[in-house]
Amino acid sequence: MKVFVGKQALGESNQEPFLEHIHCDECGQIAQIMFVAFEDSKDNSELVCDLHKPEKPKPAGKKSGTKAAAKSEDTKPDDKTGEYWLTGKCAVAVYLCTGCRTPKAIVTQE
Numbered sequence: 402m403k404v405f406v407g408k409q410a411l412g413e414s415n416q417e418p419f420l421e422h423i424h425c426d427e428c429g430q431i432a433q434i435m436f437v438a439f440e441d442s443k444d445n446s447e448l449v450c451d452l453h454k455p456e457k458p459k460p461a462g463k464k465s466g467t468k469a470a471a472k473s474e475d476t477k478p479d480d481k482t483g484e485y486w487l488t489g490k491c492a493v494a495v496y497l498c499t500g501c502r503t504p505k506a507i508v509t510q511e
């Protein structure tokens with residue numbers, strides 16, 4: 402993962418460039434870009450998307466070990482849990498609000 406500080410970080414996104422300022426939804430002031438953490442495709446380190454291990458849904462009224470329970474465990478967990486998580490390499494822009502000092506983050510993924 403590479404870290405880019407300040408305005409030089411704005412283009413280090415997997416989609417549109419990050420904005421220099423965003424609106425703070427806590428106090429209404431402006432949040433200024435601080436840095437972008439960018440997962441490099443040449444880096445073989447662990448990815449943020451690998452950190453999430455969603456729990457598999459438990460079928461209601463089914464005993465584990467039955468044919469029906471085994472079949473439901475074969476489904477993709479993300480389809481049933483309703484949870485969202487990154488699926489690829491990401492870039493995270495971190496901002497700091499100039500009013501309330503609350504950090505904000507925007508994530509893009511490859």
Ligand SMILES: [Zn+2]
Pocket residue numbers: 425426427428429430498499500501502503
């Ligand atoms: Zn604020």
